[in-house]
Amino acid sequence: MKIYDARYVLIGLAIFVVLFTIPFWYNMGKAVPAPQPNLDTPVIKQMAVKQCILPLAEMRTGHMQILNNWRTWVVRDGLRTYVAADSKTYNMSLQNTCMNCHSNKTQFCDQCHNYAGLKLGSTPYCWTCHIAPKENQ
Amino acid sequence: METSRRNFLKISGVCALGLTALPVADVLGQTDLPKAIQNQQALTGQHWAMVVDMKKCWEKGKEGCVDCIKACHTVHNVPDIGTVKEEIKWIWTDNYENVFPGQNNEYNVQNLEGRPFITLCNHCTNPPCVRVCPTQATFKRQSDGIVMMDFHRCIGCRYCMAGCPYGARSFNWRDPRPYIKTELNMRFPTRERGVVEKCNFCAERLADGLLPACVEACKVGALSFGDLADPNSVVRKLVASHFTMRRKPELGTQPNVYYIV
Numbered sequence: 001m002k003i004y005d006a007r008y009v010l011i012g013l014a015i016f017v018v019l020f021t022i023p024f025w026y027n028m029g030k031a032v033p034a035p036q037p038n039l040d041t042p043v044i045k046q047m048a049v050k051q052c053i054l055p056l057a058e059m060r061t062g063h064m065q066i067l068n069n070w071r072t073w074v075v076r077d078g079l080r081t082y083v084a085a086d087s088k089t090y091n092m093s094l095q096n097t098c099m100n101c102h103s104n105k106t107q108f109c110d111q112c113h114n115y116a117g118l119k120l121g122s123t124p125y126c127w128t129c130h131i132a133p134k135e136n137q
Numbered sequence: 138m139e140t141s142r143r144n145f146l147k148i149s150g151v152c153a154l155g156l157t158a159l160p161v162a163d164v165l166g167q168t169d170l171p172k173a174i175q176n177q178q179a180l181t182g183q184h185w186a187m188v189v190d191m192k193k194c195w196e197k198g199k200e201g202c203v204d205c206i207k208a209c210h211t212v213h214n215v216p217d218i219g220t221v222k223e224e225i226k227w228i229w230t231d232n233y234e235n236v237f238p239g240q241n242n243e244y245n246v247q248n249l250e251g252r253p254f255i256t257l258c259n260h261c262t263n264p265p266c267v268r269v270c271p272t273q274a275t276f277k278r279q280s281d282g283i284v285m286m287d288f289h290r291c292i293g294c295r296y297c298m299a300g301c302p303y304g305a306r307s308f309n310w311r312d313p314r315p316y317i318k319t320e321l322n323m324r325f326p327t328r329e330r331g332v333v334e335k336c337n338f339c340a341e342r343l344a345d346g347l348l349p350a351c352v353e354a355c356k357v358g359a360l361s362f363g364d365l366a367d368p369n370s371v372v373r374k375l376v377a378s379h380f381t382m383r384r385k386p387e388l389g390t391q392p393n394v395y396y397i398v
Contacts, residue, residue, distance in 0.1 A: 069173075
């Protein structure tokens with residue numbers, strides 16, 4: 001088999017492969033550390049049983065659906081009390097309930113959202129309206 | 138493949154039965170799901186309404202008192218942009234001629250001319266803003282008749298502003314946050330650029346068992362709030378015992394803010 005203009009083709013191919021894989025070379029050995037959402041807030045410290053409204057795994061994967069449901073229930077249905085699986089009740093409010101415990105938005109929300117490539121302040125755009133807690137800044 | 142009519146009908150029947158499996162499973166699986174309920178302390182009504190006693194406001198209130206406006210705009214983080222064109226207001230005052238344009242007799246009772254009236258969203262029984270909203274961002278709450286805004290859904294088309302005959306809606310032409318001159322209420326959100334806002338009859342306060350902020354703030358009791366469906370409510374009694382006016386009744390929107398003059 002003979003490749004016409006093999007020299008150019010192969011050089012071009014090599015340049016293409018290098019360019020295409022540059023992001024991998026560029027970031028090699030520089031693994032971004034996995035986010036460690038910080039739970040160290042005054043309110044959480046004082047809790048005897050450190051338990052969110054649902055088990056950790058469910059919160060981690062499903063908090064966006066929960067917030068979406070909360071929004072629908074509160075705004076559209078006028079229902080504001082959430083009855084958790086352990087029959088504890090919570091006021092459904094991002095600003096007043098979630099952020100009351102997790103008063104460290106930059107350490108708690110932003111860390112993972114940045115890691116996952118969600119642009120700060122644009123997705124999810126909760127904080128254009130909801131007021132983020134003051135973090136002694 | 139040949140099949141008899143009888144067999145075909147039998148299989149069809151079984152298949153149709155299968156369609157019921159999902160709803161049945163839904164009902165059975167629903168037992169211990171977490172659920173949402175109404176706040177226990179919430180004020181509940183079927184037909185919220187307000188009666189504004191302008192006589193009390195003028196006679197007993199101080200000249201230029203804006204307690205109700207201040208209270209509302211503080212509680213709801215309403216910005217003060219400073220220009221008329223971009224003004225954002227939930228409750229405001231306007232003069233008699235503008236509030237009741239159909240009532241402009243050539244010779245009016247003197248004490249009405251140019252007098253300031255408290256105006257706010259009328260939470261109409263037949264709200265035009267709701268009818269024109271393309272995203273159902275504004276909707277009439279079936280349980281108590283409050284015309285609500287879902288800011289999450291608002292796309293800022295301003296049809297509702299064109300639809301509202303009372304000018305009760307304001308548009309956020311710019312990010313309102315730098316213009317909030319009152320102390321920020323950390324318990325209530327602000328709005329963002331590109332959404333429409335208006336009075337919500339303090340739905341968030343009713344859920345906590347509190348009266349609307351303006352009603353609470355009025356020192357002379359000119360504002361009354363209650364359930365028109367309840368014959369013993371304050372508003373029902375006031376409406377029954379006084380001659381009241383509503384804004385532009387000829388439009389058929391059935392406003393739920395009544396005025397005693």
